[in-house]
Amino acid sequence: MIELRQIHKSYRVDGRDVPALHPLDLSIGAGEVFGIIGHSGAGKSTLLRLLNGLETPSGGSLTVDGVALAGLDADGLRTLRRRVGMIFQHFNLLSARTVAGNVAFPLELAGTPAAELRSRVAELLATVGLEAHADKYPAQLSGGQKQRVGIARALATRPKILLCDEATSALDPQTTAAVLDLLSTINRELGLTIVLITHEMDVIRRVCDRVAVLDAGHLVEEGPVTRVFLHPRHATTRRFVAEAEHVDEELLRGGVQGTGDVLRLTFLGDDTYAPVLGRVARETGVDYSILAGRIDRIRDTPYGQLTVALTGGDVDAARRTFEAAGVHVEVLR
Structure with a gap:
């Protein structure tokens, strides 16, 4: 579903190039839950933003669902992003819109007919367990409910890929567990490919099939969670495991x-x-x-x-x- 070949990214700072990601290779399979873990500044968010074209790589090749991102024009990027949903750490809901209005927003942008839009919104709210909250505003919701709205909104255009940017780090442990269970259910029932970035090993352990470990922009370890978590090879991975245990x-x-x-x-x-x-x-x-x-x-x-x-x-x-x-x-x- 996702292929990265020698992808790297640098930013221009004070007249010089500062690397955020050093060249790396990754393959993420269709229907897989893939975790990316690293401490602050490791390059996780940069990598995630490359996957939906919010950032342009400094070099290398990136293919998403068979489409090479290099050279896509604005229309091509919009088409791609309808197949790549995204949920955020701080929810990014529109405060002036109701729950239903937030979920409907990407469908409105896509020109979905009104009857189809209403039906789809009702279906999505049922999927995330918020049918009774359709007419509430974000300020009336708990953190976990806000994130469920974010998940419903990300699923609105029937994407094949869901990107999760520290989606549970603003939540308490019980709510985190409920949101991760919901993501697992969505992955299993919809066959959705999920890419999840985090700095918490427990999140990786609970939902991911495979994991990549980033350290200072370098990919230092990658593989099945059972191998990486139980038999870490790199010092950074060992630190994550020791902290979790x-x-x-x-x-x-x-x-x-x-x-x-x-x-x-x-x-x-x-x-x-x-x-x-x-x-x-x-x-x-x-x-x-x-x-x-x-x-x-x-x-x-x-x-x-x-x-x-x-x-x-x-x-x-x-x-x-x-x-x-x-x-x-x-x-x-």
């Missing part, structure tokens, strides 16, 4: 005294719920202390990741037994 890596590697070998055990799928720790302890005679851990899901896949200290017994045999049971073992100390 509230794990002090330095403490685990060197600061815990008298606790034997420190291992990180990763369980995936149905193995997450298997009683492996108890069996290994019985068979090898090791004692274990759990130093950190989490049992959760990456989208629809259960996973568990435990950091344990092993003492006594046959620690080498314990490692081999874990691995034989399908557990990924990483020695931290």
Whole structure:
């Protein structure tokens, strides 16, 4: 659905070119939920704005739904943008229009007949659960309701792609979960391709199939969320994971005294719920202390990741037994 080849972007500042994005390659498949994560200034928003032509790349090629953006005139860009919806961090609703009026706005711009417009608005409000709020104004809505209006508006022209620019960072955790569940439902039921940028690893874990990690304009890691999240290779990704898990890596590697070998055990799928720790302890005679851990899901896949200290017994045999049971073992100390 989206192909980027050696795309890069620089801005002219004080007479010199300052790179916001260094050359990168990315492919995003149709129907995929693709996450882009990075700290402030990493280049996430610049990359997102390239995808719908709000920014022009300094070089490289970009194809969206089979259309090369290079050389598109104003009419071509307008046609493209009807196939690329966008939702924003701060909602960007029109305060003088009702909920229904906000959702209708892109349809009015597209010249949709009145009867079809009313029917489509009613359908969209039902999709996002706001049928009862059609005549309210944005000031009368909660943050989560405003974002649902933004999602309905973005879907108005039946786009194939939905771009989400920090769409949940202004929301509380419970509302964030509800909005992410709605995006997952839309992706599943409409087959929509979703590109989501964020600085929160929990958002990536909850809804994304694959993720790209940006650092200072460089693409430093990319792949399935289960691989990138559970086995990060780059220091920036490891920091995101450690922040999300509230794990002090330095403490685990060197600061815990008298606790034997420190291992990180990763369980995936149905193995997450298997009683492996108890069996290994019985068979090898090791004692274990759990130093950190989490049992959760990456989208629809259960996973568990435990950091344990092993003492006594046959620690080498314990490692081999874990691995034989399908557990990924990483020695931290």
